[in-house]
Amino acid sequence: MTSEAPRLRYLPNTLSPPCISTYDDRKGVIKALEEAIYDALTLMNSQTRLHTFGSDKLYTGNVGISLMYMRLWKQLGRRFDGVHFETLAKRLIPNLREPNLETLHVQVSPWLGGCGAAFVKLLQEIQLDDFKNGPDDTAMTVIRLNLLSALDTYPDPVPHEVLCGYAGLLWALLNLRANHPTQINADLYSDDKIETIVGKIMSAGEEGAESYSTSGLMWELRQKPYLGALHGVAGICTVLLQIPKFLLDPIMPRILDTVKMLCDSTRECNGFLPSRIHVAGFKEKNEIVQICHGSPGLLILLATLRRLRPQEWAACGVFAQTLDMVAEVVWQRGYVLKGLGICHGVSGNAWALLSTGDTKWVGRAVALLLAARNMPPLGDDTRFNLPDHPWSLFEGVAGLVAAWAEAIVLLENCTEDLCLGYPGLGGMGAKGFL
Numbered sequence: 001m002t003s004e005a006p007r008l009r010y011l012p013n014t015l016s017p018p019c020i021s022t023y024d025d026r027k028g029v030i031k032a033l034e035e036a037i038y039d040a041l042t043l044m045n046s047q048t049r050l051h052t053f054g055s056d057k058l059y060t061g062n063v064g065i066s067l068m069y070m071r072l073w074k075q076l077g078r079r080f081d082g083v084h085f086e087t088l089a090k091r092l093i094p095n096l097r098e099p100n101l102e103t104l105h106v107q108v109s110p111w112l113g114g115c116g117a118a119f120v121k122l123l124q125e126i127q128l129d130d131f132k133n134g135p136d137d138t139a140m141t142v143i144r145l146n147l148l149s150a151l152d153t154y155p156d157p158v159p160h161e162v163l164c165g166y167a168g169l170l171w172a173l174l175n176l177r178a179n180h181p182t183q184i185n186a187d188l189y190s191d192d193k194i195e196t197i198v199g200k201i202m203s204a205g206e207e208g209a210e211s212y213s214t215s216g217l218m219w220e221l222r223q224k225p226y227l228g229a230l231h232g233v234a235g236i237c238t239v240l241l242q243i244p245k246f247l248l249d250p251i252m253p254r255i256l257d258t259v260k261m262l263c264d265s266t267r268e269c270n271g272f273l274p275s276r277i278h279v280a281g282f283k284e285k286n287e288i289v290q291i292c293h294g295s296p297g298l299l300i301l302l303a304t305l306r307r308l309r310p311q312e313w314a315a316c317g318v319f320a321q322t323l324d325m326v327a328e329v330v331w332q333r334g335y336v337l338k339g340l341g342i343c344h345g346v347s348g349n350a351w352a353l354l355s356t357g358d359t360k361w362v363g364r365a366v367a368l369l370l371a372a373r374n375m376p377p378l379g380d381d382t383r384f385n386l387p388d389h390p391w392s393l394f395e396g397v398a399g400l401v402a403a404w405a406e407a408i409v410l411l412e413n414c415t416e417d418l419c420l421g422y423p424g425l426g427g428m429g430a431k432g433f434l
């Protein structure tokens, strides 16, 4: 009797990172990324079905593609003749409807919840139009109702992670207030509101730490103590690191405990961040390397900590040692067969490497990003899966294009102004784009 070997989640990475040490070296890479963006957008716009599936979810719908165009407007401006990213961004916002209050409280985050289109609409009015016509009344109502249900107490607990829960909502509010738009009633994103949401996240994190006996904060999603970026601890902590300083300072010791805990778990597993905290009876089936679960999420968290809190970073040598360890795992195991997406695919892993800003890891990120040109639906390398939503922000081409644009501004040394960070997580502080 023969038993089949388990199918690998990745291809052995034999890619060669391009040289990016001088600006002359980087020019060729930037040109290749620009061409990739132009070709991908041309193909994307030829897909007529794109404009008919009409979902208002940022994760898989047209709104996510709209957010991608908004980021391109900021990062790339008018570098392609005749392409107006702002027009394309506005065209993909669906007609907003007032939400059903009964369902709102289950998912308060804009990524999978019902308020994504409203947030993107308002952010576009601020960024693209300087409020010539806004703010849109329905968008304001949706966000207000969403906030009310998030702050209210319901029998069903609201999750705390990025894609469905409070951390995602917090990130959206931080971005809404990033430009201090006077046309929006500041009560929507006041210090009080931010503090209340942070308080809910922190008290649940302490409860979780007690019930799982962990040294750092712990949260559950559907009774599972996930550790990764989009459903768990790493992502929640990344967002918390970007709240205003007067709110962050008092909770900083517990965030540091939590980052140390994640580093310890990861070092015990040779650089692989487990998808969940180890509890009796749970065995990791395979080492998962993708943003939503696994080491790339810890890499973004560590890069954020180093950038925004350099003193605390320097005080603990384990952080720096772990960063290089997880970056190596992301590079070696990040050429994953799930395809080109930013959530569980190759471009998300590349984005985690980009987030470090270190020449060594940025070069490797670019190698993965250029390789993604060959994956479906852009290329015909069918060893890689076609994503379920092939053109979407989190699973498909739109996310890859956003990653290419982020790489271009990083290679052009525009980091301060123009790097926006991974959608939903940031890493550079809130800049008004999600």
Ligand SMILES: [Zn+2]
Pocket: 290, 291, 292, 293, 343, 344
């Ligand atoms: Zn995923």
